[in-house]
Amino acid sequence: MILLANCEAEAGFSESIADLKNGKSAVDALVRGIGFVEADPKVRSVGYGGWPNMLGVMECDAGVMDGTTRAVGTVAAVPRTLHVAALACEVMRRLPHVMLTGEGARRFADEIGFNSDEMLYPDSKRVWWEKLDGLMTEEQKGTFPDTPLAGLLGAITDPERVRDTTVFLGQDQTGGIATVTSTSGWAWKYPGRVGDSPIPGAGFYADSRYGAAACTHTGEMTMRSATAHAIVHGMKCGLSLDDAIQSAADDLLALDTGFIGEVVIHALDTHGNHRVVNLHGQGTVAYWFWEPSMAAPEKRQSQPI
Structure with a gap:
């Protein structure tokens, strides 16, 4: 068994550990753990504590993959939905589809009994409007929300750049590997923007034969490079975990056009190895790690690349 997650995962990390110890599948353990993160308002990039789009609407993304x-x-x-990771899991288990979006995803949530949630945290609403209010002219405020938004995008997002998905990666007692992601996305994003978090192969990928990978921060880059799949595929082709990460990182570092920002890679293999690296970032980032020989989970620092 093994469990790996980014630093925002603290609220649910021990819950996932308990489930793994009790013999639950990696998918079930990770989905339940990440649900605690989604409900924690102190986590300002996921679920209820996250940030809205430019119109002040919360649109959340999530992905689940069973590596076996x-x-x-x-x-x-997805609007009006707190537990989007659990919803993604139900898409996987109940439907012949891989992805649902927007109101279609919310309709499915209604059909299977999910609550309709008030998602705009009061402090997020306050900060959202203060930022817009400082950027728009009186004429733009007068026509809002019918004001053209694209011209405001760079100015409103640059000061925050909040785009830190929560990722859980784990292996259960049977050797099954899974990944689960959840995010409110890039703060003040253009309505309808979707990052890498719900994109298989970009923001997450799992294969119980080789390992798993998941990414946070700048999804616009990992979607261009299919980063998560590249790491797992590298291990399939015989690369070590470190070499597979380096190969995928080289592809990211070679990008020199479009939006370039920080990318954090979390990955593990079937041999109990793991690694977390930070590209284009300032210094290290924290993450959570646990395996059965440890008395308690540890908060560790990423390694250089």
């Missing part, structure tokens, strides 16, 4: 079957379920730009 390679079944996938994802949801994107």
